[in-house]
Amino acid sequence: MDLPYVVIAFSALLAVTAVALWKRRMRPSLPLPPGPRPLPILGNLFDMPTKQLGSSLRDMADKYGDVVYLDILGQPMVVVNSFEATLTILESRSANTSDRPQSPMAELCGFLWQFSLKGYTQTWRQYRKDFHSTFHPNAIPPYRPIHLRECRRLLQRLLETPKNYLAIARHAFSATIMDAVYGIVVAERDDPVLARAEKVTARFSNIVTPGKYLVEVLPALRFLPSWLPGAQFKRNAEKWRPEIAAARDETFHISMDAIVRGDARPCALASLVEKAMQKDGAISEQESERFRDVTAIAFLAGADTTLNSMHAFFLAMVQFPEAQKKAQRELDAVIGPDRLPEFADRDALPYVRALVKEVIRWHSVAPTAIAHRTVDEDEYKGYRIPAGSIIVPNSWAMSQDPVAYPQPEQFIPERFLQSYSGKGGSEVRDPERFQFGFGRRICPGRHFANDALFLAVASVLHTFDIRAPLGLDGKPLPVAPKIVRDFFLSYPESFECTITPRSEKAAVLIRSSDISGPKDGNV
Numbered sequence: 001m002d003l004p005y006v007v008i009a010f011s012a013l014l015a016v017t018a019v020a021l022w023k024r025r026m027r028p029s030l031p032l033p034p035g036p037r038p039l040p041i042l043g044n045l046f047d048m049p050t051k052q053l054g055s056s057l058r059d060m061a062d063k064y065g066d067v068v069y070l071d072i073l074g075q076p077m078v079v080v081n082s083f084e085a086t087l088t089i090l091e092s093r094s095a096n097t098s099d100r101p102q103s104p105m106a107e108l109c110g111f112l113w114q115f116s117l118k119g120y121t122q123t124w125r126q127y128r129k130d131f132h133s134t135f136h137p138n139a140i141p142p143y144r145p146i147h148l149r150e151c152r153r154l155l156q157r158l159l160e161t162p163k164n165y166l167a168i169a170r171h172a173f174s175a176t177i178m179d180a181v182y183g184i185v186v187a188e189r190d191d192p193v194l195a196r197a198e199k200v201t202a203r204f205s206n207i208v209t210p211g212k213y214l215v216e217v218l219p220a221l222r223f224l225p226s227w228l229p230g231a232q233f234k235r236n237a238e239k240w241r242p243e244i245a246a247a248r249d250e251t252f253h254i255s256m257d258a259i260v261r262g263d264a265r266p267c268a269l270a271s272l273v274e275k276a277m278q279k280d281g282a283i284s285e286q287e288s289e290r291f292r293d294v295t296a297i298a299f300l301a302g303a304d305t306t307l308n309s310m311h312a313f314f315l316a317m318v319q320f321p322e323a324q325k326k327a328q329r330e331l332d333a334v335i336g337p338d339r340l341p342e343f344a345d346r347d348a349l350p351y352v353r354a355l356v357k358e359v360i361r362w363h364s365v366a367p368t369a370i371a372h373r374t375v376d377e378d379e380y381k382g383y384r385i386p387a388g389s390i391i392v393p394n395s396w397a398m399s400q401d402p403v404a405y406p407q408p409e410q411f412i413p414e415r416f417l418q419s420y421s422g423k424g425g426s427e428v429r430d431p432e433r434f435q436f437g438f439g440r441r442i443c444p445g446r447h448f449a450n451d452a453l454f455l456a457v458a459s460v461l462h463t464f465d466i467r468a469p470l471g472l473d474g475k476p477l478p479v480a481p482k483i484v485r486d487f488f489l490s491y492p493e494s495f496e497c498t499i500t501p502r503s504e505k506a507a508v509l510i511r512s513s514d515i516s517g518p519k520d521g522n523v
């Protein structure tokens with residue numbers, strides 16, 4: 001290049017830089033949101049909790065305000081603790097705040113196919129479009145026979161072995177999703193395909209926990225040799241990577257083989273394939289890979305979250321028996337003793353619907369939603385939110401807001417009855433607005449999950465009494481298990497309760513219920 005051109009290019013670069021610096025000086029410098037004082041270099045590394053995230057971050061809000069700023073080794077992080085602030089930042093400005101932070105741990109584990117971890121790109125939009133096409137409200141009624149079959153099986157298993165209520169619920173929800181997504185009907189017990197899929201679900205929960213792995217804020221650590229002390233995260237990733245890939249691929253290939261043979265059961269994957277075939281006459285390699293990932297995501301997104309809500313339901317019924325009795329009185333009046341609840345009964349069961357809402361509100365399955373990331377610099381109430389900030393919404397704090405929910409620690413379904421009364425008036429904030437994510441990242445499978453939870457709650461309450469265990473003196477023992485919030489998901493520790501049929505007629509009704517369907521293991 002001739003010297004004059006070099007001089008011209010260099011001069012232009014200097015001019016652009018000077019203008020940018022001048023604009024920055026002319027623009028008033030906004031302060032960062034309040035937060036704990038950072039240490040040199042380390043910032044607020046030791047202020048970021050790794051356990052009991054929801055309550056620990058809410059404690060920060062009590063001191064610094066609804067929006068708290070943290071510097072984690074140079075990575076800006078903004079914790080949002082109020083519903084109002086979250087709506088402004090993540091929904092009103094969703095074009096700027098729908099990105100995701102990079103996850104080196106997910107990359108090391110081979111988990112970047114999980115579209116909830118993908119950045120706000122065209123690829124993510126296509127994944128979400130595929131997912132939405134099979135789980136939007138008008139698409140889920142065909143799945144309801146599966147819900148009904150597995151819910152009836154849940155009741156029969158509870159009748160046989162009530163002490164195993166949690167394992168029974170896990171199997172029911174996992175089996176429902178496996179059939180709806182892949183058309184795979186799993187075995188009654190010890191199904192290997194289901195076991196591998198559930199293990200991957202646990203891995204995902206572990207990986208997305210904010211602050212759990214230092215490599216998330218120091219990405220260069222990914223290059224450490226795995227044998228080095230302190231590189232346990234990398235040894236974990238090397239172990240988990242093949243498990244994750246195998247579980248994702250196995251269910252996809254089982255279902256695709258059935259589709260190719262022409263004997264597949266109706267399911268989400270078959271629907272995606274059929275639409276692609278109708279449009280193009282064939283499925284491209286890119287579409288095959290995308291369908292494989294989207295269907296695996298559907299299982300990951302639904303199995304553990306719905307199970308943990310059901311676990312919280314059993315706990316609430318033990319601790320708040322009056323709510324259980326009110327729901328049972330409504331079920332007796334609407335359903336009667338000669339049949340089990342159906343989806344068509346939902347509108348006639350306002351108290352049961354309110355009880356389900358309160359389960360979702362009372363126990364936050366995901367205390368902190370998966371973090372968002374700002375693309376450009378933003379501003380909130382006179383505070384600067386730097387570009388590239390990680391935004392952590394504290395769903396737990398929103399669920400425990402005493403202004404929105406007086407006596408938030410209590411289980412009070414009545415707080416939601418106004419929503420179903422048809423009389424208008426001021427409605428209580430719907431917990432689904434913060435328990436399923438925010439803005440363009442809201443969970444597209446929430447309608448399916450709501451169907452599963454409503455039917456299970458209504459069916460169990462209609463046929464069983466759930467009580468605290470009795471002591472040697474015949475009096476109920478206190479049941480107050482610790483709520484574990486170590487990872488991305490929150491759940492009560494295991495606890496004992498007695499689950500007995502409400503009557504002999506209820507037991508007969510359960511035994512005679514229709515659980516017809518294909519033989520175990522058939523596709």
